[in-house]
Amino acid sequence: MNAETKAPLVELKDVSIAFGGIKAVDHASIDLYPGEVVGLLGHNGAGKSTLIKVLSGAYKRDGGDIRINGEEAVINNPRDAKRYGIETIYQTLALADNVDAAANLFLGRELRTRWGTLDDVAMEAQARRVMGRLNPNFRRFKDPVKSLSGGQRQSVAIARAIHFNARILIMDEPTAALGPQETKQVGELIKQLKAEGIGIFLISHDIHDVFDLADRVAVMKNGQVVGSGPVTAMTKDEVLGMIILGKCPPGATPGPGAMAA
Amino acid sequence: MTDAAEVSTAHLLATESPIKRFFRATEIDTRLLGMVGAMLVIWVGFQIFGKLITGEGVFLTPRNLWNLLVQTSAIAVMSTGMVLIIVMRHIDLSVGSMLSFVGVLTGVAQVYWLAPWLGSDNPMIWVVGVAVALGAGAILGAFNGFLVAYAGIPSFIVTLGGLIVYNGAAWWVIRGETVAPMDSYFELIGGTPRASWIGSEASWALGGLVCLAIVVGIVLNRSARARFKFPQRPLWAEAFLILAGCAVTLGTVAVVNAYAWPPLIAERYAKEHNIPVPPGGLIYGHGFAIPVLIALGVGVAMTFLATRTRFGRYVYAIGGNPEAAELAGVNTRKITLLMFMTMGILVGISACITAARLDAASNSLGQFDELYVIAATVIGGTSLAGGVGTIYGALLGALVMQSLQSGMTLLNFDSAVKDVIVGSVLVFAVWIDQIYRRRQS
Ligand SMILES: Nc1ncnc2c1ncn2[C@@H]1O[C@H](COP(=O)(O)OP(=O)(O)O)[C@@H](O)[C@H]1O
Ligand SMILES: [Mg+2]
Numbered sequence: 001m002n003a004e005t006k007a008p009l010v011e012l013k014d015v016s017i018a019f020g021g022i023k024a025v026d027h028a029s030i031d032l033y034p035g036e037v038v039g040l041l042g043h044n045g046a047g048k049s050t051l052i053k054v055l056s057g058a059y060k061r062d063g064g065d066i067r068i069n070g071e072e073a074v075i076n077n078p079r080d081a082k083r084y085g086i087e088t089i090y091q092t093l094a095l096a097d098n099v100d101a102a103a104n105l106f107l108g109r110e111l112r113t114r115w116g117t118l119d120d121v122a123m124e125a126q127a128r129r130v131m132g133r134l135n136p137n138f139r140r141f142k143d144p145v146k147s148l149s150g151g152q153r154q155s156v157a158i159a160r161a162i163h164f165n166a167r168i169l170i171m172d173e174p175t176a177a178l179g180p181q182e183t184k185q186v187g188e189l190i191k192q193l194k195a196e197g198i199g200i201f202l203i204s205h206d207i208h209d210v211f212d213l214a215d216r217v218a219v220m221k222n223g224q225v226v227g228s229g230p231v232t233a234m235t236k237d238e239v240l241g242m243i244i245l246g247k248c249p250p251g252a253t254p255g256p257g258a259m260a261a
Numbered sequence: 262m263t264d265a266a267e268v269s270t271a272h273l274l275a276t277e278s279p280i281k282r283f284f285r286a287t288e289i290d291t292r293l294l295g296m297v298g299a300m301l302v303i304w305v306g307f308q309i310f311g312k313l314i315t316g317e318g319v320f321l322t323p324r325n326l327w328n329l330l331v332q333t334s335a336i337a338v339m340s341t342g343m344v345l346i347i348v349m350r351h352i353d354l355s356v357g358s359m360l361s362f363v364g365v366l367t368g369v370a371q372v373y374w375l376a377p378w379l380g381s382d383n384p385m386i387w388v389v390g391v392a393v394a395l396g397a398g399a400i401l402g403a404f405n406g407f408l409v410a411y412a413g414i415p416s417f418i419v420t421l422g423g424l425i426v427y428n429g430a431a432w433w434v435i436r437g438e439t440v441a442p443m444d445s446y447f448e449l450i451g452g453t454p455r456a457s458w459i460g461s462e463a464s465w466a467l468g469g470l471v472c473l474a475i476v477v478g479i480v481l482n483r484s485a486r487a488r489f490k491f492p493q494r495p496l497w498a499e500a501f502l503i504l505a506g507c508a509v510t511l512g513t514v515a516v517v518n519a520y521a522w523p524p525l526i527a528e529r530y531a532k533e534h535n536i537p538v539p540p541g542g543l544i545y546g547h548g549f550a551i552p553v554l555i556a557l558g559v560g561v562a563m564t565f566l567a568t569r570t571r572f573g574r575y576v577y578a579i580g581g582n583p584e585a586a587e588l589a590g591v592n593t594r595k596i597t598l599l600m601f602m603t604m605g606i607l608v609g610i611s612a613c614i615t616a617a618r619l620d621a622a623s624n625s626l627g628q629f630d631e632l633y634v635i636a637a638t639v640i641g642g643t644s645l646a647g648g649v650g651t652i653y654g655a656l657l658g659a660l661v662m663q664s665l666q667s668g669m670t671l672l673n674f675d676s677a678v679k680d681v682i683v684g685s686v687l688v689f690a691v692w693i694d695q696i697y698r699r700r701q702s
Contacts (some may be wrong), residue, residue: 031541055272056588058587066688076590077587077590078587078589078590079590079592082590088588090588092584093585094582094584094585094588094589095582095585096579096581096582096585096586096589096648097575097581097648098576098577098578098580098581098582098648098649099574099577099578099581102578103574103578104578104589107574107578107585107586107589107591108586108589108591108598109590110571110574110588112571116570117569117570118568118570118571118574119567121485121486121488121491122489123489124489125491127487144581160589256558
């Protein structure tokens with residue numbers, strides 16, 4: 001890759017987290033450079049969402065380090081993560097169903113008038129602009145997001161992540177509820193954001209969503225990283241082998257989860 | 262405007278029935294309208310029933326409606342906080358006994374400490390008395406909130422414990438005695454003495470100000486939306502909202518002014534002020550009573566808090582999805598603590614109103630209030646599942662509850678029968694609401 005010489009934008013090192021007895025993430029290490037898309041792949045239950053939730057501040061890790069631009073980062077809650085420019089589209093979308101699109105978009109970062117009250121019109125105006133970029137047919141700015149379709153809700157979640165000048169974007173299965181047209185649009189969006197120098201973790205259980213967009217892929221299985229490497233050095237079948245069997249191909253760097261050869 | 266949203270709304274407007282079009286254009290909450298309708302049915306029902314039974318309908322008289330408003334005040338104040346507590350998926354069962362404890366504290370402070378020390382009728386007494394009530398409410402509420410938010414104990418348990426603890430604490434302070442009388446200025450908060458009625462002129466002036474505020478509010482909102490070229494409500498709908506709002510406001514003023522002072526009080530007042538009494542006697546309207554003004558003020562303030570501030574936005578978001586709010590960076594624990602503290606302050610206000618109205622503090626103050634407050638809130642359309650509820654709904658709910666109670670009292674219903682009916686109405690109202698909501702979705 002072009003930027004290997006610089007310090008990585010994000011470096012997760014030996015991150016572990018367990019729920020009860022289950023090691024959901026077990027000594028996982030991944031990194032991400034500016035302007036790079038890293039696809040994080042693995043079966044359902046492999047630990048992908050849990051790993052990135054450590055980065056986004058949703059979970060406290062049991063062990064391991066997070067470095068941002070080479071420096072130790074203190075991330076104890078989602079507010080800390082946002083301060084580092086980390087924005088996340090959660091798999092569950094994490095929307096407050098009972099309020100409207102603009103309220104969700106600005107949740108935690110509301111625009112206020114000079115008297116300190118909520119500036120709903122300004123928020124609606126910006127919401128219209130950013131939603132227009134993602135979903136030009138969207139009109140239902142006054143309705144609680146509960147009443148929106150799955151695709152519209154997903155658009156709101158994506159809009160929220162891209163609206164605040166993210167430096168690091170985490171997209172956990174961002175196209176799960178989208179149709180082919182909207183999926184393509186998200187693909188375009190990812191390319192555009194990448195060109196702006198944003199680093200993106202793109203998470204999916206489906207290799208086809210990721211392969212064309214990612215510069216590198218990392219594969220997880222049973223909470224461990226099987227291996228990672230540039231997509232140009234691997235075939236789709238080899239990546240599938242990593243996902244299903246945990247077999248690390250020659251083009252990838254093996255992780256702790258790689259099957260003993 | 263060429264905005265597509267406008268086009269599609271216009272299209273909808275053209276194809277809908279006139280009634281639907283009316284509600285869409287005015288954005289009036291049909292649920293609210295249903296509640297107002299139910300309340301009017303209750304009022305007219307009591308009026309007719311009273312006429313049949315006693316030969317005289319007294320429910321729809323200015324005097325009764327005025328009393329109804331005063332009696333509703335304390336519950337109404339607390340219901341505005343309970344809405345937001347329930348919206349956040351919590352509950353506060355401790356408000357009744359907290360009111361008792363706080364009322365007893367302010368009573369003891371006034372009668373046993375302040376009056377002997379400052380001399381009775383010192384105007385500082387009521388100020389300190391109110392401060393004690395609000396401060397104690399804030400501390401107790403914050404303590405509830407701390408246990409819920411930071412210790413992670415379910416609010417049902419925390420406040421159930423609080424119900425018992427505060428009740429015991431109130432008993433511990435005065436051992437079942439009655440502390441009386443309250444300070445004479447403090448008493449005005451309850452609405453009983455003459456000086457706590459603001460009179461006709463002031464009431465009209467206040468009504469006028471409210472009407473002005475309605476107009477200004479609608480115009481400002483319109484101009485803000487115009488600046489961003491957002492779709493607007495049709496002009497006729499705005500005009501209707503202004504007219505309806507002003508009609509309700511001025512109608513209320515007319516009613517509270519139509520209730521004249523008792524002749525003896527008017528006479529004494531005339532004598533004190535050397536006003537000659539005309540042959541027909543002197544007619545002074547009561548106008549709004551101070552507790553009613555307090556309740557209305559609290560209603561406005563809480564509506565502002567709920568809809569115009571970040572705090573309110575977070576309360577609703579937490580109620581909609583607590584995890585999402587936390588992930589979005591909302592400090593949900595802090596908001597929870599502050600919300601319970603706000604509830605405590607409202608309890609402090611209601612404690613002042615109740616103690617002042619009775620001109621005494623005793624352990625029976627606020628008994629069962631938690632049930633009435635929760636009932637008012639739920640009748641007012643707050644969903645126990647969280648995320649949904651309005652302040653104005655709770656205020657109306659409180660008025661409906663109180664209407665039932667006073668109506669039955671006027672007709673000399675046995676108190677056992679009253680309880681049976683009030684409880685049944687609560688369940689019935691929620692059932693109707695469920696059916697309505699299911700139809701809507
Ligand atoms: N909050 C939680 N509590 C308990 N177990 C969890 C929790 N979150 C995830 N897990 C478990 O951790 C493992 C990894 O889950 P997850 O990270 O969601 O996988 P993926 O996103 O790769 O599908 C699963 O076994 C899951 O059941
Ligand atoms: Mg997942």
